[in-house]
């Protein structure tokens with residue numbers, strides 16, 4: 001059965017980020033009505049919280065094909081394909097005009113948070129006739145809570161609002177809940193909005209991803225003009241080599257350059273690197289600073305701010321009543337897990353994948369975009385756009401187009417995959 005079983009009902013898209021809007025554009029092209037539900041006040045609400053951060057992908061990889069067709073029909077001028085947008089540019093120059101497009105705008109509701117998805121009048125346990133019932137999304141807005149019947153659900157709600165805790169074990173570190181005053185979030189704007197909190201002070205950055213690298217490089221720039229600014233970078237492993245990346249071998253030069261600049265700042269001693277450090281406890285000091293205790297005896301770093309770039313996890317609560325088949329570690333679709341597991345495979349050359357791989361036992365429910373990668377960090381927009389093209393084809397009954405996935409992603413130039421483990 002496809003969403004065509006309920007042609008009169010819309011297909012819900014959760015989230016008006018780049019992938020959600022792309023899904024809506026593909027639905028419109030195929031003659032279906034999207035209902036985009038966005039918890040924020042505008043499209044790209046999550047990205048606006050990291051508006052100051054430059055992407056590593058040039059525009060070439062950040063615009064979806066169906067969205068481009070919609071925009072170009074209204075005279076939109078695509079930015080220079082080789083230039084690199086910031087998060088803010090992405091929203092201003094692409095997502096905002098797309099969301100305002102007269103074909104799409106009537107189908108987007110803002111300040112509408114999805115809090116649940118279910119099969120109409122059938123809890124998760126009941127099987128008989130399940131596929132013959134439409135789905136229901138429960139939406140919370142200023143006017144209260146309502147249930148809306150839909151033919152299918154494409155969950156593109158991202159992971160930005162559910163960051164991992166600082167605690168290395170996945171649970172908050174002891175004292176983490178009471179340490180909000182010192183926690184700067186995953187990507188503080190240290191050269192702009194949050195400058196005062198970091199200039200002339202000591203900031204500890206935790207993490208081994210591009211978010212950590214971005215914050216470290218911004219702090220390095222801040223330190224060059226603000227005496228007394230100290231930068232400490234703590235990682236759980238023994239070596240930062242993976243984040244230093246593939247340098248010139250990276251097919252996205254901006255991504256390669258981040259690692260190269262970071263290595264230079266560490267080698268020059270401007271960033272103090274602490275390896276083998278897993279946070280176990282946070283404790284305020286008598287002089288108003290934060291003591292960050294490591295799991296090993298005697299490990300303690302005393303700082304003014306802590307930027308925990310420890311990654312993100314999907315919010316699965318709203319999907320509790322539908323039947324999902326998830327990888328037990330990564331919380332992504334089970335079949336996708338081996339392709340993106342960061343402990344096996346660190347580069348972004350993920351095999352192209354679409355509806356087949358993303359399908360769950362609950363028919364007509366797909367998780368796409370950043371959220372489809374669960375806890376894996378290597379998601380790229382180009383992957384998400386190909387996912388929704390294929391998913392929308394499947395939902396609208398075009399099995400041949402759904403099966404034809406062909407996407408070549410730019411490689412990082414480094415992969416930690418071991419031979420025979422599905423790596424490069």
Ligand SMILES: Cc1cc2nc3c(=O)[nH]c(=O)nc-3n(C[C@H](O)[C@H](O)[C@H](O)COP(=O)(O)OP(=O)(O)OC[C@H]3O[C@@H](n4cnc5c(N)ncnc54)[C@H](O)[C@@H]3O)c2cc1C
Nearest residue numbers: 015017018019039046055056057114157158369370380381
């Ligand atoms: C700092 C940073 C840099 C990145 N750089 C790149 C890059 O260079 N190249 C690249 O390809 N990728 C990059 N990514 C990864 C990824 O492409 C982005 O995270 C992208 O924003 C993911 O798009 P999305 O649509 O899946 O999710 P999001 O952009 O997070 O959009 C999800 C939307 O859903 C809304 N939402 C959340 N919960 C609900 C709910 N319950 N109900 C309704 N709405 C909800 C949110 O408000 C948000 O607007 C980067 C990510 C980060 C964080």
